Amino acid sequence: MNAHDTTVEGAAALRDPRPAPAGAAHEVLAVVFQIRQERLSVLLWRRARPPFEGRWSLPGGRLGADEGLDDSIRRQLAQKVDVRDLTHLEQLETRGDPCRHPQGRILATAYLGLVPADIDPLVPEDTRWHPAADLPPMGFDHAAIVHSGRRRLRAKLSYTNVGFALAPPEFTMSELSRYYRAALGHDVAATNLRRVLLRRGQIEETGRFVPSGRSGGRPAALFRFRARRLEITDAFAVLRPPSGG
Amino acid sequence: MNAHDTTVEGAAALRDPRPAPAGAAHEVLAVVFQIRQERLSVLLWRRARPPFEGRWSLPGGRLGADEGLDDSIRRQLAQKVDVRDLTHLEQLETRGDPCRHPQGRILATAYLGLVPADIDPLVPEDTRWHPAADLPPMGFDHAAIVHSGRRRLRAKLSYTNVGFALAPPEFTMSELSRYYRAALGHDVAATNLRRVLLRRGQIEETGRFVPSGRSGGRPAALFRFRARRLEITDAFAVLRPPSGG
DNA sequence: TCCGGTTTTGGTCTTGCAGGCTAAAACTGG
DNA sequence: CCAGTTTTAGCCTGCAAGACCAAAACCGGA
Numbered sequence: 018m019n020a021h022d023t024t025v026e027g028a029a030a031l032r033d034p035r036p037a038p039a040g041a042a043h044e045v046l047a048v049v050f051q052i053r054q055e056r057l058s059v060l061l062w063r064r065a066r067p068p069f070e071g072r073w074s075l076p077g078g079r080l081g082a083d084e085g086l087d088d089s090i091r092r093q094l095a096q097k098v099d100v101r102d103l104t105h106l107e108q109l110e111t112r113g114d115p116c117r118h119p120q121g122r123i124l125a126t127a128y129l130g131l132v133p134a135d136i137d138p139l140v141p142e143d144t145r146w147h148p149a150a151d152l153p154p155m156g157f158d159h160a161a162i163v164h165s166g167r168r169r170l171r172a173k174l175s176y177t178n179v180g181f182a183l184a185p186p187e188f189t190m191s192e193l194s195r196y197y198r199a200a201l202g203h204d205v206a207a208t209n210l211r212r213v214l215l216r217r218g219q220i221e222e223t224g225r226f227v228p229s230g231r232s233g234g235r236p237a238a239l240f241r242f243r244a245r246r247l248e249i250t251d252a253f254a255v256l257r258p259p260s261g262g
Numbered sequence: 263m264n265a266h267d268t269t270v271e272g273a274a275a276l277r278d279p280r281p282a283p284a285g286a287a288h289e290v291l292a293v294v295f296q297i298r299q300e301r302l303s304v305l306l307w308r309r310a311r312p313p314f315e316g317r318w319s320l321p322g323g324r325l326g327a328d329e330g331l332d333d334s335i336r337r338q339l340a341q342k343v344d345v346r347d348l349t350h351l352e353q354l355e356t357r358g359d360p361c362r363h364p365q366g367r368i369l370a371t372a373y374l375g376l377v378p379a380d381i382d383p384l385v386p387e388d389t390r391w392h393p394a395a396d397l398p399p400m401g402f403d404h405a406a407i408v409h410s411g412r413r414r415l416r417a418k419l420s421y422t423n424v425g426f427a428l429a430p431p432e433f434t435m436s437e438l439s440r441y442y443r444a445a446l447g448h449d450v451a452a453t454n455l456r457r458v459l460l461r462r463g464q465i466e467e468t469g470r471f472v473p474s475g476r477s478g479g480r481p482a483a484l485f486r487f488r489a490r491r492l493e494i495t496d497a498f499a500v501l502r503p504p505s506g507g
Numbered sequence: 508t509c510c511g512g513t514t515t516t517g518g519t520c521t522t523g524c525a526g527g528c529t530a531a532a533a534c535t536g537g
Numbered sequence: 538c539c540a541g542t543t544t545t546a547g548c549c550t551g552c553a554a555g556a557c558c559a560a561a562a563c564c565g566g567a
Contacts (some may be wrong), residue, residue, distance in 0.1 A: 023525075029391040040285035041325065043369060082367065086358035090530040111371050113288075113355040122287060124329065124369075126356050157384065185444070191544075203503035208545075209526050210501070216274075234543025243294035253526075255420040255498075255554075258448035409519075415527025436515075453516075454555055461553075480562040500548075 030087060041122045045090040046077035046159070048109065048166030049098065050128040051146065052183055052199045058146040058171075059163055060132075061131060061153070065143065068119045069156025073147070074162070075163070080232075090128045098138040104246065105131040105182035110165055112255035117158050127162045130168055133198055135185030150202070171201055176250050178219045189227055189237035211240075217250055263427055264409040286367045290335040291322035291404070293411030294343065294375040294433065296391065297428055297444045302415075303391040304408055305342060305377075306398070310388065314464055315365045316403025318392065320372070320408070335373045342384045349429035350492065362403050371405045379441055380430030395447070416446055420496040423464040426487035434472055434482035438465075458486075462495055464488060 035135035049060040076097045080089050087109070091100055109127040113170050116149040117125070117187065140146075147153055147165055152160055173179045174197065190202045193214075223239045251257075294305040299440075306318040321342045324376070325334050337343055354372040369387070370457055377383065385391075392398055394412055418424045419442065428441050439452035459465045470483045 041327075042285045043288065080358065082286075083360050083362060086369075087358065089358075098364045108355060110353060111331065113325070113334075113371070115328050115330060124331075127360070128455070172499070175498065189544085197501060201501060202504075205501055206504070206526075208528095209543085213500070213525070233535050233541080235545075238545060248436060254417070255451055255458070256446060257555090258446075259555080278528085432514085448559075453557095456516085458554070478564045479511080480516075480564095482515060502525090 023190070025059070028206075041124055043126070043156050044077055044082055044126045045086060045128065046075040046162065046203060047090050047094055047106075047128045047130045048075060048163050049094070049103070049132060050149065050166065050170060050183075050200075052134040052196045053146055055195060055199050057149045057202075058154075058197045059149045059166070060140070061145060061147050061155070062097065063113060063143045063145070064156060072156040073145075073159075074156045076144070077125075077158045086126055090130075093217060094130065097140055097144050098132065100140050102132050103130050104133050104138055104245070105129075105179060109162070109169060112158060116160070125158075125162075129166045131170075131179070131182035133185050134183060135167045136189040136211070137174075154250070173247075174200055176252070178217075178242060178248050180214070180219065181245055185240065187223055187225070187239045187241050191237065193240070203218040215251070219250075268466055277469045282466045286369055288325040288369045288371070290325055290331055290338060290373065291320040291323055291407065292335050292339055292351075292373045293320060293408050294339070294348070294377060295394065295411065295415060295425070295428075296377040297379040298391055299439045300440060300444050302325075302412070302444045302447075303396075304394045304411070306392050306400070308390070309401060317401040318390075318398045318404075319401045320404045321389070322370075331370075331371055335371075335375075342385055342389050343377065343379050347377050347381055347383050349377050349378055349490070349498065350374075350424060352492070354407070354414060357403060357407070359403070370403075370407075372410070374411045376424070376427035378430050379428060403447065411504060418492075419445055421495045421497070423462075423487060423489060423493050425459070425464070426490055431486065432470070432484045432486050434484060436482065438485070451460045462497070464493075464495075 019200070047060075051058055051060070055188060056113055060076060062076050063073055064070055076094060077090065078093045081092070084092070087106075090106070091103075094103065107129050109124045109129045115123045117123070149163060150213055152163060155163075170179065180193070180197065183200060184193055188196075190207045190211045194205045194210050197205040197210060211220075219242060220240045221243050223241050225239045226236045227239060284417055285410045292305075296303055302504045305321060307321050309315055310317055321339060322335065326329070328336070329337070332351075335351070336338070336348075339345055339348065342401045352374050356369060356378045358369045360367055362368070394408060397408060400408075415424065425438070425442065428445060431443075435452045435456045439455050442450040442455060456465075464487060465485045466488050468486050470484045472480045472484060
């Protein structure tokens with residue numbers, strides 16, 4: 018699940034310590050996902066200048082001199098989307114391969130951001146949503162970072178309530194199952210999804226119904242997520258403490 | 263589970279972009295765990311000089327000028343333990359709070375490392391194993407990083423085979439249950455652990471038995487982990503793809 | 508040799524969750 | 538009023554985890 022797992026199998030390179038560096042540049046990047054037209058989409062930005070001119074890259078930029086990582090990614094993203102639309106943001110991974118950036122040593126800390134499906138945030142001219150399953154030609158190692166983000170999102174849909182960040186404030190079960198299908202990449206039966214999320218206490222009925230006449234069928238109940246911040250489904254801690262204690 | 267989750271609730275600070283920094287220093291740190299005397303222990307290093315003189319801190323150091331993050335943490339750790347004893351190493355999180363280091367802006371990427379329980383690696387004079395549940399006074403934000411590591415390890419014991427990195431090459435089930443108890447912080451019934459790990463295909467019998475006369479009871483069978491690198495238990499992907507596909 | 512103590516092992520039983528399936532409910536439009 | 542569509546509710550199965558218990562296998566001492 019964690020993108021950057023490494024195992025010490027082949028003995029590591031153990032050269033002598035090198036002189037401490039003057040300091041490497043650091044950038045923050047964000048993989049911002051939104052379900053658009055039944056597809057998991059990622060916000061990308063088209064580079065107007067070398068390196069990788071004309072290719073697409075993740076939004077982000079250099080870390081400010083006196084700025085926290087979380088603050089920085091929010092500031093950078095504010096130039097692309099309304100940050101009030103960002104319903105979730107978490108750190109994903111840090112990449113530090115010396116060759117990852119042609120202009121020299123630049124470390125990158127990547128974040129995973131989510132925008133709910135019902136809105137269409139205004140984005141700048143050079144910025145577009147692309148299907149995460151069909152990425153355009155991308156610069157740097159950004160395609161790999163997008164894949165890390167997809168893996169993380171898929172995993173967390175299983176054992177957390179991240180769905181709240183993908184879905185609008187109110188939704189029908191068939192809508193929600195379409196969001197899950199888009200994010201997971203396979204069908205999700207609305208009837209099972211409903212039972213699972215209700216039992217876990219993640220969602221609840223609002224008591225209201227979708228305006229009648231919309232679909233030609235039985236009017237669907239509107240649901241909402243109980244919490245709007247990340248919670249872990251404790252049922253997924255196997256090897257749990259014994260019940261009698 | 264992921265240590266650095268953040269949610270955009272209160273609108274983020276959205277100041278104007280600042281001038282790009284010349285470059286911030288970067289360090290790598292490692293939370294190295296080993297089960298010692300029935301307790302989860304972490305390798306710490308006693309600082310001989312300010313800042314935080316006399317306090318304990320995580321092993322690590324400055325990132326080399328032309329060095330990858332993984333390479334760097336292995337190089338730094340080689341000064342403390344034999345890296346061949348490191349059975350697992352994975353990236354944990356990156357911290358970039360401007361105030362985290364009194365000497366100025368230093369980012370830190372932390373790793374989680376594991377050493378199997380049967381060995382007693384030679385460590386330098388200033389380096390000691392401390393119980394992770396009872397940390398000595400620590401400098402910087404290192405205590406918080408150790409807690410992140412504990413959370414990560416506990417979670418991964420549930421849905422991966424990380425146990426291989428905590429246990430010696432061969433072990434009895436009661437030994438293994440004690441390792442799990444130390445890492446998880448609660449009792450783990452050996453009989454259930456055996457069935458769970460066997461069914462998941464994580465462990466297998468070696469066919470050999472512990473030398474008789476050791477315990478006064480029935481001789482215990484020796485087990486081993488089938489794989490010696492991280493694998494995820496797929497049973498934990500809920501909302502899995504429909505069976506007929 | 509037998510017996511109590513100890514530890515491991517194998518089995519049963521219960522519980523809870525996930526997911527497939529189907530019938531009923533509730534609406535629309537003709 | 539009926540056919541078509543969509544949602545809802547219930548039933549059933551399968552599987553994994555954990556509690557519990559009895560049998561197995563060893564030790565040491567009487």
